Amino acid sequence: MTSPSRPERHPPIVFDAAWLAGTTADELSAADGVVSERLFDPQTGTYWLARSALMASAGTHRQLQNELRLAPRLRPSWAMVPTATIWTADRMVLLAPAQPSSRTAGAHTGPGVSIPAVFEMAIAAARAVAAMHEQGLLHGDLRPHNLLIDDSGALRLTGFGHAVGIDAARQSMPQPGPAALPYLPPEIARGDVARVGVRSDLYALGIALYEILIGSTPFQANAPAAWHHAHLAIEPVPPQFRRNDVPGMLGRIVLTLLAKDPADRYASAASLVSDLLRLRAEWESAGRIAPFRPDAASPPSIPLLSGQLFGRDKEMALLSQAWSRVRESGKSELVLIAGAAGSGKSALVDWLGRETGLDAIHFATGKSDQLQRDIPYSPVVQAVRALTMALLGEDEAALVAVRERWLAGLAGQGRAVAELVPEVEHVIGATAPLSDVPAASARARGDTAMLRTFAAFGETGKPLVLFIDDLQWADASTVGLLEAFTAQPPDNVLLIGAYREGEPWARAGGWRHPAARRLAAGRRARRGRPRGGGQPHRDQAAAVRRSDRTGGGRAGRAAGTRGRARARRAGQDRRQSVLHLPAAAHADR
Incomplete structure (x- = not known):
């Protein structure tokens, strides 16, 4: 009787220079002195990932030593874990088990990778990073060549030569080599140690996903300084504008990962996984993806007690009523909220956003910075950029509707906005150069372009809510824009401003803290209840007179006359109703 055959058993592998010489190697990548290869051992029929570096090169040698040091913290479900080390006459080699189809994600990028395949790769990468x-x-060095994939759909991270512990990142910031320059997070580029964290990895992952989709990274440069400039100052072209079959929401998620400010990126890789799973499910079931707000799965940075504000029923009612009036009438209003630092001014506005169910193209925020008072329209630019990026994730019908309103309103002056927010050209197209005008006229032109931008996002029955926080530190251009808003209010906009009581509003000649009281007095006058002998429209007329003085010549005076007429009409029909909520200082979250 013949005994059943048994699988051939091989003696344990002795990993040494002789074994290495008997393998066949396919190079997968080579960067910064480290070579990655897929090895095949003909004696055992096994495959291995080998990462090697010259012993004479201290820098690359240390990379492999760091990978070996971190091996106990790695897991084979998401990382290539070194299981053996070989020293040859001149090289150090780390070995980890691999598959016949093991390859890097950098081997196949661009339109040849289908959207379903991109979803699978992105989800697997995000899970591994999480x-x-x-x-x-x-x-510290995420890029396609450090994502190892195989035909089973598994993805494992490799290239841990620059990895550090999260708790030690601020003491030993990752310092990857030249190969990482196209993927370098802005905070590492500027050496901002305090802001290095998990979101730094997510930025690099965003660049990698962009490259997998398009076939190239979003920025191109030929020197370290140029790469640093690109990451710090240049906005990427949305991937859906470079590849037609990229879903808008996928493009929006990639751009969220690529935000310059770490606070504007995904808070965690786990939240990214959640959104990518949602994208894939909708794509597979319907062939399209309904817009949604990225990173909604992340917990808020400040704990909430059931999402409620306590003891602020009056202020909540006033704010809700203002929004309802704008929604029903289309006539814009300005709401000012005063209070001490940390008193809940932002919480009140957050509550309004939740209560009204506003989406990302009808609700945006900007925050003035004490250290950025010399940057024109700083908080407004933040808000317009957020609106633009949200719009790019909408379906074509929504984008076209806003584009048509925007172009009609700008009337050829789009460059005034595009110079501040370059991303708008992805919506409205290339903009024509502006004519040279005196500085005051240029400011007035910028104000008008911004106001018409607000109007483009506001719709009948769906007003735009724009929140500008920390007005006590507002730059002069933002202060001037708020004054222009009171004189020439766009339709369907609820503009909310918050400032700290007890601090003057910056800039001589601009609004100061008492302006809030003047505006409130102007609103009471328009309602026919003047106090202390106040005259209706005094402040609006003063603002227009300032514009008249800086407008230049006869044309400026004519514009001032038209502006005063608009201000009077606005007061009569309550288009610019101003609400002051000084008691919003103690809202609890």
Whole structure:
């Protein structure tokens, strides 16, 4: 009787220079002195990932030593874990088990990778990064060539040569080599140690996903300084504008990962996984993806008590009534909220956003910065950029509707907005150069372009809510824009401003803290209840007179006359109703 055959058993592998010489190698990548290869051992029929570096090169040698040091913290479900080390006459080699189809994600990028395949790769990469972060590690060098994939759909991270512990990142910031320059987070580029964290890895992952989709990174440069400038100052072209079959929401998620400010990126890789799973499910079931707000799965940075504000029923009612009036009438209003630092002014506005169910193209915020008072329209630019990026994630019908309103309102002056927010050209197209005018006229032109931008996002029955926080630190251009809003209010906009009581509003000649009281007095006068002998429209007329003085010549005076007439009409029909909520200082969250 013949005994059943048994699988051939091989003696344990002795990993040494002789074994290495007997393998066949396919190079997967080579960067910064480290070579990655897929090895095949003909004696055992096994495959291995080998990462090697010259012993004589201290820098690359240290990379492999760091990978070996971190091996106990890596897991084979999401990382290539070194299981053996070989020293040859001149090289150090780390080995990890691999598959016959093991390859890097950098081997196949661009339109040849289908959208379903991109979803699978993106979800697997995000899961691996989430697991790594849960293990307390920052990778520091994420790029397609450090994502190892195979035909089973598995994805594992490799290239941990620059990885550090999350808790140690601020003491030993990752310092990847030249190969990482196209993927370098802005905070690392500027050496901002305090802001390095898990979101730094997510920026690099965003660049990698962009490259997988398009076939190239979003920025191009030929020197370290040029790369740093690109990451710090240049906005990427949305991937859906470079590849037609990229869903708008996928493009929006990639751009969220690529935000210059870490606070504007995904808060965690786990939240990214959640959104990508949602994208894939809708794409597979319907062939399209309904717009939604990215990163909604992340917990808020400040704990909430059931999402409620306590003891602020009056202020909540006033704010809700203002929004309802704008929604029903289309006549814009300005609401000012005063209070001490940390008193809940922002919480009140957040509540309004939740209560009204506003989406990302009808609700935007900007925040003045004490250190950025010399940057024109700083908080307004933040808000317009957020609106634009949200719009790029909408379906074509929504985008076209806003584009048509925007172009009609700008009337050829689009460059005034595009110079401040370059991303708007992805919506409205290339803009024509502006004519040279005196500085005061240029400011007035900028104000008008911004106001008409607000109007483009506001719709009948769906007003735009724009929140500008920390007005006590507002730059002069933002202060001037608020004054222009009171004189020439666009339709369907609820503009909310918050400022700290007890601090003057910056800039001589601009609004100061008492302006809030003057505006409130103007509103009471328009309602026919003047106090202390106040005259209706005094402040609006004063603002127009300032514009008249800076407008220049006869044309400026004519514009001032038209502006005063508009201000009078606005007062009569309550288009610019101003609400002051000085008691919003103690809202609890």
